[in-house]
Amino acid sequence: EDQVTQSPEALRLQEGESSSLNCSYTVSGLRGLFWYRQDPGKGPEFLFTLYSAGEEKEKERLKATLTKKESFLHITAPKPEDSATYLCAVQAGDSGYSTLTFGKGTMLLVSP
Amino acid sequence: GAGVSQSPRYKVTKRGQDVALRCDPISGHVSLYWYRQALGQGPEFLTYFNYEAQQDKSGLPNDRFSAERPEGSISTLTIQRTEQRDSAMYRCASSSGGTYNEQFFGPGTRLTVL
Numbered sequence: 001e002d003q004v005t006q007s008p009e010a011l012r013l014q015e016g017e018s019s020s021l022n023c024s025y026t027v028s029g030l031r032g033l034f035w036y037r038q039d040p041g042k043g044p045e046f047l048f049t050l051y052s053a054g055e056e057k058e059k060e061r062l063k064a065t066l067t068k069k070e071s072f073l074h075i076t077a078p079k080p081e082d083s084a085t086y087l088c089a090v091q092a093g094d095s096g097y098s099t100l101t102f103g104k105g106t107m108l109l110v111s112p
Numbered sequence: 113g114a115g116v117s118q119s120p121r122y123k124v125t126k127r128g129q130d131v132a133l134r135c136d137p138i139s140g141h142v143s144l145y146w147y148r149q150a151l152g153q154g155p156e157f158l159t160y161f162n163y164e165a166q167q168d169k170s171g172l173p174n175d176r177f178s179a180e181r182p183e184g185s186i187s188t189l190t191i192q193r194t195e196q197r198d199s200a201m202y203r204c205a206s207s208s209g210g211t212y213n214e215q216f217f218g219p220g221t222r223l224t225v226l
Binding site for chain 1: 116145152153154155156157160168171203205214215216217218219220
């Protein structure tokens with residue numbers, strides 16, 4: 001069974017204080033790892049897809065990296081508007097499609 | 113439309129009633145997914161369609177839950193004889209299809225069963 005564990009559950013940062021969120025996974029045949037941002041009362045918003053170990057992707061203050069066992073979402077000099085819940089999900093399997101298995105998310109609060 | 117839309121946004125019903133939740137995917141997206149999300153949790157897979165074909169319904173909790181997508185576009189998730197434990201946020205997502213693709217989520221329907 002695919003498993004996704006995110007840590008920490010919650011993180012409070014001061015504006016400008018860089019940090020990283022962790023997503024560790026156990027899957028059979030990883031096909032893709034996805035990061036989403038979710039604001040309160042809204043649906044998850046797609047951020048990144050990573051397909052293979054060593055891959056990195058960046059978007060503004062966010063950078064996602066992937067190893068064979070985990071992914072990190074690095075947040076550089078965060079701003080209050082980066083406050084949200086960040087969800088990690090994996091897509092795995094050998095079939096022609098596969099659904100996403102999500103972690104519980106990390107709730108990030110950035111204070112001014 | 114520009115994104116995935118769902119209706120109604122909020123639904124309050126009495127135990128034992130049937131409810132139908134609608135999802136309108138992004139135009140041209142062939143794949144459609146239904147998830148359920150509890151507070152403080154990530155979305156949990158319910159069922160998946162490729163065009164009009166229901167490819168996987170392994171996540172549906174029991175036979176009171178069903179879904180259809182008759183014309184390969186709009187989908188309806190139906191819950192019969194609702195129970196209080198069915199109360200949750202129900203989310204729909206769509207993707208362009210293919211092996212590697214991002215899923216784009218709608219705003220969800222908050223279902224409350226009294």
